[in-house]
Amino acid sequence: MAGLYSSISSLSLKKLIQPSQRISTLTYPILTAHSKLCIRQIMNSSSSSSSTLTCQVPALDSDEMDRIADHTFDRYSSKIVKRVGKGTAIVWFRNDLRVLDNEALFMAWVSSEAVLPVYCVDPRLFQTTYHFGFPKTGALRAQFIIECLADLRKNLMKKGLNLLIRHGKPEEILPSLAEAFAAHTVYAQKETCSEETNVERLISKALQQVKLSPSPEKSKSHGSSKSPKLQLVWGSTMYHMDDLPFYTNDIPDVYTQFRKSVEAKCAIRSCTKMPTSLAPPPSVEDWGCVPSIDDLGFQPQKVNKGMRFLGGESAALSRVYEYFWKKDLLKIYKETRNGMLGPDYSTKFSPWLASGSLSPRFIYEEVKRYEKERAANDSTYWVLFELIWRDYFKFISVKYGNSLFHLGGPRKVERRWTQDQRLFESWRDGCTGYPLIDANMKELLSTGFMSNRGRQIVCSFLVRDMGIDWRMGAEWFETCLLDYDPCSNYGNWTYGAGVGNDPREDRYFSIPKQAQTYDPEGEYVAYWLPQLQKLEKDKRHFPGKSYTMQVVPLKFRNPKKQYSQDRAYATRQTNHAGRQTKGFKR
Numbered sequence: 001m002a003g004l005y006s007s008i009s010s011l012s013l014k015k016l017i018q019p020s021q022r023i024s025t026l027t028y029p030i031l032t033a034h035s036k037l038c039i040r041q042i043m044n045s046s047s048s049s050s051s052t053l054t055c056q057v058p059a060l061d062s063d064e065m066d067r068i069a070d071h072t073f074d075r076y077s078s079k080i081v082k083r084v085g086k087g088t089a090i091v092w093f094r095n096d097l098r099v100l101d102n103e104a105l106f107m108a109w110v111s112s113e114a115v116l117p118v119y120c121v122d123p124r125l126f127q128t129t130y131h132f133g134f135p136k137t138g139a140l141r142a143q144f145i146i147e148c149l150a151d152l153r154k155n156l157m158k159k160g161l162n163l164l165i166r167h168g169k170p171e172e173i174l175p176s177l178a179e180a181f182a183a184h185t186v187y188a189q190k191e192t193c194s195e196e197t198n199v200e201r202l203i204s205k206a207l208q209q210v211k212l213s214p215s216p217e218k219s220k221s222h223g224s225s226k227s228p229k230l231q232l233v234w235g236s237t238m239y240h241m242d243d244l245p246f247y248t249n250d251i252p253d254v255y256t257q258f259r260k261s262v263e264a265k266c267a268i269r270s271c272t273k274m275p276t277s278l279a280p281p282p283s284v285e286d287w288g289c290v291p292s293i294d295d296l297g298f299q300p301q302k303v304n305k306g307m308r309f310l311g312g313e314s315a316a317l318s319r320v321y322e323y324f325w326k327k328d329l330l331k332i333y334k335e336t337r338n339g340m341l342g343p344d345y346s347t348k349f350s351p352w353l354a355s356g357s358l359s360p361r362f363i364y365e366e367v368k369r370y371e372k373e374r375a376a377n378d379s380t381y382w383v384l385f386e387l388i389w390r391d392y393f394k395f396i397s398v399k400y401g402n403s404l405f406h407l408g409g410p411r412k413v414e415r416r417w418t419q420d421q422r423l424f425e426s427w428r429d430g431c432t433g434y435p436l437i438d439a440n441m442k443e444l445l446s447t448g449f450m451s452n453r454g455r456q457i458v459c460s461f462l463v464r465d466m467g468i469d470w471r472m473g474a475e476w477f478e479t480c481l482l483d484y485d486p487c488s489n490y491g492n493w494t495y496g497a498g499v500g501n502d503p504r505e506d507r508y509f510s511i512p513k514q515a516q517t518y519d520p521e522g523e524y525v526a527y528w529l530p531q532l533q534k535l536e537k538d539k540r541h542f543p544g545k546s547y548t549m550q551v552v553p554l555k556f557r558n559p560k561k562q563y564s565q566d567r568a569y570a571t572r573q574t575n576h577a578g579r580q581t582k583g584f585k586r
């Protein structure tokens with residue numbers, strides 16, 4: 001198994017492609033013959049996915065995924081790390097459901113003789129969203145989290161520990177465990193939004209009420225009892241919060257300024273190396289079961305079409321392996337990332353990043369390894385560029401607090417919005433009469449995923465064409481997305497709604513133009529709306545009377561005229577693969 005990565009790395013692809021030097025200007029590179037071939041393969045695998053109903057991401061079997069996880073753990077294990085603490089420490093898992101590069105877990109191990117890993121199934125996660133009463137977590141994300149927990153337990157057991165699973169509020173469970181196990185510290189990953197920070201505050205307070213009796217030696221000298229502490233550890237971003245070259249209040253509002261500044265002035269910390277064994281676990285009578293979907297109050301929802309994401313760290317590490325090394329897609333990422341159909345136009349790392357099953361620093365280190373062993377170009381850099389967006393929204397949430405969730409956004413913009421239920425439902429259910437919107441919304445509902453391109457288009461349609469309160473859209477995404485993350489979700493929605501920090505406030509995504517550029521053959525819409533398959537390709541985006549009536553006109557009144565203008569525009573702008581060739585568009 002040790003040869004798994006190295007054998008693939010040494011694959012004679014290197015002979016076919018000269019590893020290009022990193023190109024510093026961010027224009028599109030001239031495509032190599034190999035890149036063209038890869039794009040064709042992606043396009044082909046996308047169209048073949050029209051005929052197959054579901055595809056698992058990653059498309060590997062469980063033995064292979066276990067091998068990849070084990071091999072990666074080996075690479076990230078260290079024999080020289082030493083534990084220096086006494087007693088028991090608790091590690092409270094939140095959105096960091098991984099073993100690799102988990103700082104909270106590492107600190108708990110170093111500071112103790114025994115670590116108790118705990119996950120609390122918090123009932124608040126399964127209630128409703130704040131304003132509009134949608135389910136706070138949809139069935140597909142619940143299933144994904146269940147898989148993450150099962151895998152986390154498995155991986156902790158491989159390292160000589162286990163995972164204690166309890167149902168209830170962390171501020172009630174953790175203090176009582178700290179008391180029962182006489183734990184001196186509860187370690188956990190720091191979160192930034194108020195729902196999570198409120199819980200942190202409640203736990204700290206409740207821990208102060210716990211009085212641990214001093215050990216016999218200590219009681220002789222000091223006598224007084226101590227309370228366990230909550231120790232929050234930064235761990236969710238690629239750049240560490242403490243390494244930023246500005247104070248929180250001075251974080252640049254404009255993404256490009258933020259990115260240039262961190263790229264110039266900060267280094268990304270190396271992944272934390274874990275000891276080979278984290279044993280011994282404390283003695284626990286009942287470790288609790290990984291909940292079933294019924295336990296969480298859901299009807300099971302099967303993915304019958306499109307991508308079925310597998311939860312857990314083993315799947316996460318396997319997806320990195322599959323995308324970077326097995327399929328060798330990293331070097332064309334920038335050219336394919338705006339696609340919508342199939343698993344391979346983009347990395348699909350987001351669901352694992354959101355649950356913390358995947359460390360962004362591990363992705364960074366894998367990109368660097370790939371650049372050394374295979375190729376370094378704009379595409380390999382661009383994955384990091386996108387991960388900086390993720391960091392940016394996380395840090396912006398620290399700077400702006402709850403205003404990220406407010407109608408006027410961080411800039412307190414005043415504008416008239418509607419909450420028209422009928423219009424909203426047509427958007428939510430994919431019945432707007434615009435196939436590009438409807439296909440994307442159906443994909444979201446059926447799989448819990450939507451491409452970045454799709455998200456921008458449906459956001460623009462809801463906000464600009466329908467004029468609907470953007471928070472309705474954001475909360476619906478909160479329900480459905482496997483990769484739901486408050487900072488990235490509300491950050492992107494405020495951007496799209498023109499109430500965020502976007503220097504371009506009137507960002508409008510014209511459906512005809514987007515359709516022509518990103519789904520010129522109507523393959524994507526025909527996949528999700530099979531009734532369009534029989535139509536000629538150039539009719540699929542505007543099928544007329546044979547399709548649902550359009551619920552609102554587009555902001556551009558004359559879609560046909562706009563469409564032909566857009567076709568001309570798109571023809572000028574697209575390359576052979578039907579992707580845009582110039583200009584930076586998110």
Ligand SMILES: Cc1cc2nc3c(=O)[nH]c(=O)nc-3n(C[C@H](O)[C@H](O)[C@H](O)COP(=O)(O)OP(=O)(O)OC[C@H]3O[C@@H](n4cnc5c(N)ncnc54)[C@H](O)[C@@H]3O)c2cc1C
Nearest residue numbers: 346347348349350386387390452455483484485488489492
């Ligand atoms: C309205 C709207 C809502 C969104 N909500 C979320 C959300 O709740 N959670 C979430 O993770 N992403 C969200 N995104 C960002 C983006 O759409 C997804 O991260 C991306 O589609 C995930 O697919 P991928 O992993 O294949 O991305 P890739 O293109 O492969 O990008 C690699 C990684 O970079 C990060 N990234 C890429 N684009 C963005 C972005 N615009 N903002 C933040 N991070 C980014 C993600 O972590 C992603 O996994 C949203 C975007 C929009 C427009």
Ligand SMILES: Nc1ncnc2c1ncn2[C@@H]1O[C@H](COP(=O)(O)OP(=O)(O)OP(=O)(O)O)[C@@H](O)[C@H]1O
Nearest residue numbers: 129130131193194195196401402403405406478486
């Ligand atoms: N993790 C999260 N996911 C979704 N929404 C969140 C999250 N954390 C915080 N929020 C949102 O933050 C908002 C907090 O509202 P709350 O009424 O507590 O404060 P506020 O009065 O709006 O703001 P402030 O405290 O700044 O005056 C709510 O809209 C809530 O949904």
